[in-house]
Amino acid sequence: MIVRPIDGGVEVLAPAKLNLFLEVLSRRPDGYHEIESLMVSVNLHDTLIVREEASEDIILECDDPELPTGGDNLVVKAAERLRAAAGIRRGARMTLKKVIPARAGLGGGSSDASAALVALDRIWDLGTPPDRLDAVAGEVGSDVPFFLHAPSAVCRGRGERVEAVTLGRPFHFVLVAPEVGLSTAEVYHALRPPETPRPIGPVLEALDGEDPAPLGRSLFNRLQPVAEAMRPELARVRDALAGLDPPLDGSLMSGSGSAYFGLCRDLDAAERAADNLKPLGLGWVRVVTCGP
Ligand SMILES: C[C@](O)(CO)[C@H](O)COP(=O)(O)OP(=O)(O)OC[C@H]1O[C@@H](n2ccc(N)nc2=O)[C@H](O)[C@@H]1O
């Protein structure tokens, strides 16, 4: 997350995430699922501008007319939770410029919420201790704490228990976000957790070394077949990535979908892959990078 002071406030760049590995361990009595996931943030950002407001109102403007701007927006929810946790009644005026597609498994809303927490903590001068900010983030959504600890981490529990990991090198991806989006709750609801969960060890070992191929072979997402059964048209995106010539090092759906990413040997290969995918009309195509 990049935080910049601006005239009278703060501007935050809120990154998208990819899940390079996502296993679902069990369904919990509260309806959530225990997961184990390797998440990385990538250089695709929404921008959130936050200024203090003279009134006690929390006001959000957003350039995407499809998104709510009231309490249903995760940015507003984050502001309200932070204010309640701090026991204050201050106001804020926020402007959100969306780039990250919604309902794509790229964590856009969660990242925006985390950006709001960081910005408001600053402009309200709260000095919230990190573990308290983590707790507020976890109340807003399971993916929100990750973005306080990005750029890369293993996330456990319902996603809110975050353990940072270091990437020794950058990885380059081609990203495809189809028009059709998916509801996270519906995808989890349709899943039956496996009897024998897949271990996360191999994907973590594959992060070391110069060759991206071992990482490509260990990409895994338990939610992918569930999402593809719900939206059979996603198979076209999956098959287009798998069938590219020259072949990619691997490909996967991110989170609960519906975006897919392909792991590429280097930036040139990612740009070539994007050029080959764009004419197919599968959706929105970008090249993104994670790591140092
Ligand atoms: C799919 C992922 O994006 C992978 O990173 C996350 O697990 C989802 O995280 P998120 O969007 O922040 O999810 P939340 O807003 O906390 O939850 C939305 C809904 O998804 C389901 N949900 C979410 C997380 C989780 N570990 N188990 C679940 O079953 C629940 O039905 C919940 O009501």
Ligand SMILES: Nc1ncnc2c1ncn2[C@@H]1O[C@H](COP(=O)(O)OP(=O)(O)OP(=O)(O)O)[C@@H](O)[C@H]1O
């Ligand atoms: N700031 C926001 N940006 C995007 N969506 C938001 C935001 N606030 C609330 N939402 C709602 O959340 C839903 C999808 O959010 P988001 O784009 O974060 O999903 P996602 O990419 O599938 O995320 P995740 O990977 O965390 O499940 C939409 O129904 C949208 O209306």
